[in-house]
Structure formats: structure tokens, C-alpha cells
Amino acid sequence: MKKILLLIATMGLLMGTLSCGNDDEPKRGDGKFTVNTPMINHVYNTVTGELLGIADTYNKLTFDTAAHKATLELRYNDGSDKTLVLSDITAKGIKQGFYTLTSASDRSFGGYVDLGESSMRYYYTTSDGLRVISTLPEVFFRNTENTVTYDDTTRTTTMASTMYQFTINASRRNATVEVMDIVHAKDLKRFINIKAYSVPVTVTESGYAIGGQNLNTTALYTAWVDSTGSNVATTDKYPFKTFNATIDLVNDRLEATYMIGGSATVTATGTTYRD
Numbered sequence: 001m002k003k004i005l006l007l008i009a010t011m012g013l014l015m016g017t018l019s020c021g022n023d024d025e026p027k028r029g030d031g032k033f034t035v036n037t038p039m040i041n042h043v044y045n046t047v048t049g050e051l052l053g054i055a056d057t058y059n060k061l062t063f064d065t066a067a068h069k070a071t072l073e074l075r076y077n078d079g080s081d082k083t084l085v086l087s088d089i090t091a092k093g094i095k096q097g098f099y100t101l102t103s104a105s106d107r108s109f110g111g112y113v114d115l116g117e118s119s120m121r122y123y124y125t126t127s128d129g130l131r132v133i134s135t136l137p138e139v140f141f142r143n144t145e146n147t148v149t150y151d152d153t154t155r156t157t158t159m160a161s162t163m164y165q166f167t168i169n170a171s172r173r174n175a176t177v178e179v180m181d182i183v184h185a186k187d188l189k190r191f192i193n194i195k196a197y198s199v200p201v202t203v204t205e206s207g208y209a210i211g212g213q214n215l216n217t218t219a220l221y222t223a224w225v226d227s228t229g230s231n232v233a234t235t236d237k238y239p240f241k242t243f244n245a246t247i248d249l250v251n252d253r254l255e256a257t258y259m260i261g262g263s264a265t266v267t268a269t270g271t272t273y274r275d
Contacts, residue, residue, distance in 0.1 A: 021100070031066035037120075039134045040170050042249060044205055047129035054170045054203055059132075067266060070101065073135030074124075119272065121249070129181045133207075133249045140165040141254040151263045157185045162268065164254060166210060166247065174198045175210050177243065183224045184238075184264050190224035192232065194260070196240050206251070211244035237261065 036058055060073040068225040070089035085267040086106060092100040097116035103109040111122030111134075122134040141164045148157040159182065169174040177196045184191065196215040201208050219235050245256035256268040 032062070032064045034060065034062040036060050038137065039138055040168055042133040042135075042203070042207065043131060044131045046131050048204075051203060051205055052130070054168070056137075056170045059134075060114075063091065065091070068099070079210065101222075102156075109210075121252075121272075135249065137169070138165055138167050139247060139249075141270040141272055143272065144254065144268050146182065146263050146266055146268045148183065148185070148266050152186070155185060157183055159183060164245075164256065164268065164270065166208070166245070167200060168208065172198075173201045173210075174204070175201050177210065177215075177245070180264065182260070184260060185224065186263055187261075188224050189221045191238075191260075192220040192222065194219040194238065194240075196243065199243065204246070207247040207249040209244075209246050210240075212240075213242050215240040215243055222247045 002004050005055070005183070009237070037060075039057055040054055040057060041057050042054050044050075045268075047050060057075050059075050063073045064070065068091045070091050072086045072089055073083050074086065075083050086103050086109065088104050091113065093099055093111045096110075097114060099113045100124070101109075101111045101113060106124070108123070108125040110124075111120065114119045117140075118136075119140065120136060124134075124228045126132070130270075144160065144164060146159040146161050146162045148159070161184045163180040165178045167178075169175065175198075177199050178190070178193055179195075180193045182191050182194065183189070194217050197219045199210055199215060200212050201210050217236065217239050219238055220232055221235060222232050241259040241262060243256075244253065244260040246260070247254055252271050252273075254268065257266070259265050
């Protein structure tokens with residue numbers, strides 16, 4: 001089997017929510033912190049076209065937000081665990097808490113860190129032509145366009161506030177799917193969230209295909225006309241009769257089609273951030 005270079009660059013959250021212990025919590029007084037963060041590597045051989053799969057990994061970031069500099073310890077594997085260090089990372093501030101990362105010594109490396117949204121994504125191409133894309137296990141899309149149609153064909157609902165989060169389990173090849181803030185106008189329900197667990201994941205050249213049929217769900221909802229959300233209830237009566245989503249990590253793109261219960265079909269497209 002060809003060697004797999006499992007490479008990843010990572011970051012930490014200012015609140016330390018993703019750190020693996022108190023020793024990793026950010027030291028915020030001088031704008032510097034160090035955090036170890038669990039990540040998933042997606043590896044594809046651009047030379048042979050071979051898909052090498054996904055794997056869990058951990059990496060370390062030392063970030064100086066005031067100086068806009070960072071050092072990354074990149075854990076990878078070519079038959080034995082090794083660590084590669086990039087000590088010349090430049091963090092360019094784009095907006096509050098959001099930085100794009102580049103390396104002068106390795107121009108194939110790039111990515112972003114969003115301290116406000118607790119999000120990060122990194123990519124790298126090795127000298128052997130292995131493309132590595134690294135994300136948190138949680139991949140989310142908040143800039144989405146959604147169309148909801150109903151079995152009685154009398155109405156259509158469009159929404160732009162729905163958020164999607166996919167929590168990938170690399171070893172089990174499944175995911176927890178969470179849809180947040182979607183309206184079922186026919187049944188007068190605004191779902192705060194709908195979750196399906198252990199949804200099968202197929203690894204693709206550019207990301208993931210996630211889907212299944214008759215997926216049991218748990219949901220929180222309120223009457224869709226109740227803007228206060230004061231009467232929240234739970235239900236398991238709205239399974240995903242079908243659910244199919246493709247995640248393109250290369251182009252940061254989500255496409256999904258799914259059926260909530262037996263009466264509402266949703267089509268969704270989106271990205272993590274607005275252009």
C-alpha cells in the first residue's frame with residue numbers, strides 16, 4: 001500500500017473549548033496561546049488519482065495574534081509517526097478574529113483560522129503530490145440557500161438562515177447530521193434543530209458524500225409564528241425519509257436534498273462563509 005502522509009495544521013480557540021487539557025488553554029493576556037486540537041485529514045494522490053482516505057490526527061498551534069505570527073507542529077505518517085514544524089506562518093487578519101495563514105517556506109500550505117466561529121481549515125500538497133485537507137471533525141455551512149416544497153404542492157418556503165453541521169467520525173465512516181433553523185410551514189413548526197446520528201459517509205475525491213434512508217431524528221421545535229421561542233418542544237416524528245449531501249472541501253461547497261417526515265422536501269446549497 002502506498003505510504004500516506006497524514007498532514008495537518010491546526011489552531012485553538014481563545015476560550016480553550018477545543019483544547020485537550022488545562023495546560024493547553026490559551027494565555028490571552030499578551031495575545032499568545034498554544035492549543036492542541038483534534039482534526040481529520042483527507043488525503044488524495046493528485047498524481048495517481050488514488051483516494052487515500054481520512055484519518056484522525058492531532059496538531060499543535062502556537063499563535064501570536066498581536067504579531068500575526070504562528071508556529072505549527074504538523075503530525076503526519078509515512079510508516080511511522082513524525083512531526084513537521086512550520087515556524088514561519090503569517091496570519092493575515094481579514095476581520096475580527098478571522099485570519100488567513102500562509103508559509104513563506106512552503107507555498108503549498110494555506111488555510112484559515114476563525115476564532116469567533118471556532119472554525120479552521122488547512123490544505124497542503126506534499127512533494128509526492130499528496131493533497132491533504134484538514135478540518136475539525138465538525139464541518140459546518142452557515143451561508144445556505146434553502147427551498148422547501150410540500151407534498152400538497154400548494155406552497156414553497158425559501159430560507160437563508162439555515163445552518164448545517166456534519167460531525168464526521170473518521171474511524172466509523174459515519175456522521176452526525178444537524179440541521180439548524182428550518183421552517184416546516186405546512187405543519188407550522190420552526191425546527192431549532194433536527195439531528196440524525198450514524199449517517200453513512202463515503203469519502204470522495206474532494207470531500208464526502210453523506211446519506212441514507214429512513215434516518216431516525218431527534219428535534220427541538222416551536223410554533224413557526226412564535227418569534228420568542230418560548231414554547232420549545234421535542235419530537236422524533238420527523239425522520240429523514242431520505243437524506244443526501246455532498247461536501248466539497250476543495251471548493252467549500254454543500255449540496256443537499258432531504259425529506260423531513262413524509263411531507264417536506266428540502267434542497268440546499270451553501271458555503272461556510274459569504275464571499
